[in-house]
Amino acid sequence: MSQDEIPVKLVSSYEKDLHWLRGNLHTHTTMSDGAREPETVIKDYEAREYDFLSLSDHDVLVNPDAYRSITKMTLIPGVEITANGPHILHVNPQSIVSPHEDRQKVLDEVGLQPESFAVLNHPNWLAPLPDLHFSDDHMRRLTGHLGIEIYNGVIERLSGSAVATDRWDRLLSNGLRVWGFGHDDSHTAEDVGLSWVMVQGPDSDADSILSALRAGRFYSSTGVDITSIQVKENRVAVYTSNATRIRFITKWGVIQKSIESQAADYILPDDPKQARALKYIRIECYGGGCDVAWTQPIWIE
Ligand SMILES: [Zn+2]
Ligand SMILES: [Zn+2]
Structure with a gap:
């Protein structure tokens, strides 16, 4: 292989x-x-x-x-x-x-x-x-x-x-x-x-x-509360109590998915080469005003 x-x-x-x-x-x-x-x-x-x-x-x-x-x-x-x-x-x-x-x-x-x-x-x-x-x-x-x-x-x-x-x-x-x-x-x-x-x-x-x-094992915030970050195999899911938009960001700051929601998930591309090229996924959760929470990068290995 x-x-x-x-x-x-x-x-x-x-x-x-x-x-x-x-x-x-x-x-x-x-x-x-x-x-x-x-x-x-x-x-x-x-x-x-x-x-x-x-x-x-x-x-x-x-x-x-x-x-x-x-x-x-x-x-x-x-x-x-x-x-x-x-x-x-x-x-x-x-x-x-x-x-x-x-x-x-x-x-x-x-x-x-x-x-x-x-x-x-x-x-x-x-x-x-x-x-x-x-x-x-x-x-x-x-x-x-x-x-x-x-x-x-x-x-x-x-x-x-x-x-x-x-x-x-x-x-x-x-x-x-x-x-x-x-x-x-x-x-x-x-x-x-x-x-x-x-x-x-x-x-x-x-x-x-x-x-x-x-x-x-921490995230940073200016006002959005993340309740859970769940990572399993090729999927990451984030749950918050007060986000209104969630963005999934990969290598060089490219936004792969942006969704108006309090919780969201992202699934890696099926093609291993394509998935590996993304290098990492980090999540930004936006709330009211200037509030944001930033997760740590989740590595693609
Ligand atoms: Zn100082
Ligand atoms: Zn200083």
């Missing part, structure tokens, strides 16, 4: 029946340039029924142990590596990584802390103006990160584009397996609740959340 005849199947780590936990991994406080004290920020997210939160100040590691007694949320350590180049979120660091100008060196040192991982932040921010925060070339060369921000709330009020799914599709199509993260990047009260990740635990402790993130 030639490669072109071997049947393909869809591979994802979403589970049918696990419940979802809501969290934000990119948050600033007065420990760097945020407007509010860590206690106030934590109370705000807790009041909005978040399950987990990471305070990720610029080049400062805020120890969550100091705040665990004031919240039921799971607090995950974080740092936004900021000085000397484009920003990289370091999730669950044991210690601060030097902000080397060579960002590959930063990612390599993050990799020496195996419990932690890196996310490339706000690639479509125009900083320094008029250039992209991460150029396409720079992003294509970097390795070792878990994902990129596909939505960053604070860029709504700054130059450039908060959404970076265009950059994501280019990386995925070039063969990089990176997850898409939605974050507030909150600096003020107005920035809270713009975008979040929904993680399939199964449990709400930090280890469980971090391993789900690592496996891509």
